[in-house]
Amino acid sequence: MDQKSLQDMFSEYLEKTSIFKNKNALSLQFQPEEIQHRQNQINELAGILTPALRQINPSNIFIYGSVGTGKTLTVNHVAEELQKTAQSHNVNIKLLYLNCKMKKVADTEYRVLSQLARELGETVPSTGLPTEDVYNRFFQKLDEEYSQIIIMLDEVDALYKKIGDNFLYTLTRMNEQLVNAQVSMIGISNDLNFTQYMDSRVKSSLSEEEIIFPPYNAFELVDILQERAQLAFTEGVIQDGVIQMCAAVAAQDHGDARRALDLLKVAGELAERAQKEEITTEDVEAAQEKIEKDKTFEAVTAQTKQKQLLVYAILDLYQEYGTMLSTGDVYKKYTDLCKKTGMSHLTSRRVSDLISELDMLGIITTSVISKGRYGRTRHITLNISDEIVEKIEQHLKERFYL
DNA sequence: AGTCCACAGGAAGGGCAGGCGA
């Protein structure tokens, strides 16, 4: 494209009316004024938290529901309203929110505590202090400045998986260490079964009250999408059937509203990029494909060098032998590739862990099988479609000069 | 029934980097 036509393209873009009016309305962070189809949960949650306004410690609450069922949105909404009421009536309530799935924030006891302490305005170094010190600082700050504290731990199952239930136990027993302040907790989890594995003491004190968020059905998703679409898009750009299609896809995917919004957003972006004036169901189909591809590619390219080389070894073997891969084959291929690229190789123990990590990321699927006299191993299958395999392989070849 | 294979995966600890406080 020469410079003249490039300028034309930019000017054309500016002159055209955009499909989007406010793309932000489709983002995860967007807090709508009213949350649809969650009135029961809002009432229930508000009912449990109300005593805080009279300085009576509310019960700890456990909230369950799969991804994209509006848990975080609802909790934040109720928390915000509670905070507003408290402020207007001069009641001293502090609400702390922490997403336990965030890397470098909630993967160790020290980090969670220091993050909570920071939320209270305390300065805590990212490493260096004994954990005991951070506990003391946190408790001291709570006692000095607040009377009611509500700690919201989003994706608390991730916290449990990373650091176990001792930490959660300490948090639920915090009130015994505090003189003036009172703390209650809201645990939010996508995993409906995770409390089964928890220590019964933690389980009973963390889930004094329980609220369940059922998945949205297709009709409810249509309502949600329509409301957001009105805010996000210029009037009349969405063709009939587009919203219904996004809702239907997401309803099949455990009623995930996040998925539905993302699909609509990407469909809009694709239509805009193609300089179309309307979003069609074909754009939704294309969006579905694009989301899938991008997710996998990013998941692979975000890994460390060693893990990427391991993925390359798996891709290579997969193309040669198909599905019958075992840990031993992969390790051998991986060490060969290390020699070829001049990299030092990790031990088989470590590689075994990396394989598990790739499994958790959904890049591969593994299952432990026994071959009798020929030992026990893991069957490894690749979860990437051929089209993306090619793209990833190309990327890895360039990266490792293979 | 006992043996043996090829690992899985737990536990412990080394080494390094980043950071604090005396």
Added chain:
DNA sequence: TCGCCTGCCCTTCCTGTGGACT
């Protein structure tokens, strides 16, 4: 500056395991 603390990545050592084979 030094001792101490934490996180992270990794190795070493070890026990456990399911089922084919003898």
